[in-house]
Amino acid sequence: MTLTLTTISGSPRGWRVLLGLAFKGLNAEINELKLSENEHKAEPFISLNPRGTVPVIESDSVVIRDSMAILAWLDRKFPERPLFGATDQEAAEIWQATMESRQYLRKAAADFLTPVFFGGASMADKGTAKWHPLKTAAEAMQAEMRFLDDKLKDGRNFLAGETPSAADAVSWVEIRLVQRASETKPDLMAELGFAELANTLEYLEAWKQRVFERPGVEATMPGHW
Numbered sequence: 001m002t003l004t005l006t007t008i009s010g011s012p013r014g015w016r017v018l019l020g021l022a023f024k025g026l027n028a029e030i031n032e033l034k035l036s037e038n039e040h041k042a043e044p045f046i047s048l049n050p051r052g053t054v055p056v057i058e059s060d061s062v063v064i065r066d067s068m069a070i071l072a073w074l075d076r077k078f079p080e081r082p083l084f085g086a087t088d089q090e091a092a093e094i095w096q097a098t099m100e101s102r103q104y105l106r107k108a109a110a111d112f113l114t115p116v117f118f119g120g121a122s123m124a125d126k127g128t129a130k131w132h133p134l135k136t137a138a139e140a141m142q143a144e145m146r147f148l149d150d151k152l153k154d155g156r157n158f159l160a161g162e163t164p165s166a167a168d169a170v171s172w173v174e175i176r177l178v179q180r181a182s183e184t185k186p187d188l189m190a191e192l193g194f195a196e197l198a199n200t201l202e203y204l205e206a207w208k209q210r211v212f213e214r215p216g217v218e219a220t221m222p223g224h225w
Contacts, residue, residue: 003021028057098165104147105148105174126191142197168207
């Protein structure tokens with residue numbers, strides 16, 4: 001069976017699926033669209049997904065165009081190394097952690113990282129009208145990072161147990177994007193408190209490294225980085 005995943009390099013939702021595939025030890029043909037050329041809004045992709053969003057996965061006659069639906073389908077189709085747990089209790093914990101990150105962490109990351117990556121946010125904004133909303137968004141992101149750090153303080157290796165799950169696939173992407181922002185705009189991120197935060201969230205930092213060291217995860221990193 002051939003799996004074909006269409007995504008955009010660095011897309012958080014597409015990256016979730018790449019991580020899910022890695023956690024399950026699955027291979028897929030990757031079709032990367034060019035965001036700069038709006039390929040996700042044009043043919044032939046728009047016929048595959050009229051909403052013009054990524055990711056989309058194809059397998060035989062199956063076409064799925066939502067990241068969470070893809071992860072759930074992968075678990076049904078390939079039940080080994082489950083992303084959503086092997087018992088009802090595991091499923092409950094994983095789904096809750098996954099959906100919390102999908103709702104709260106993703107929003108905090110989008111609100112903060114959009115101006116950083118695409119809005120030209122810089123140190124020049126300090127003292128201007130742009131600074132307060134940027135600082136507020138940074139604080140909201142930091143609160144979500146502390147929330148994850150607290151979840152990991154009980155000694156678990158991953159967010160919902162001892163093996164990586166959908167919760168880790170959804171959450172790790174957002175945390176790694178924050179690191180990318182610190183790599184590309186270190187002065188701005190330090191001024192907003194992220195350098196200090198990275199030194200205090202030891203459980204989150206250790207988890208981030210554990211996920212990165214899982215087989216296949218490094219290969220999911222955006223090529224343009």
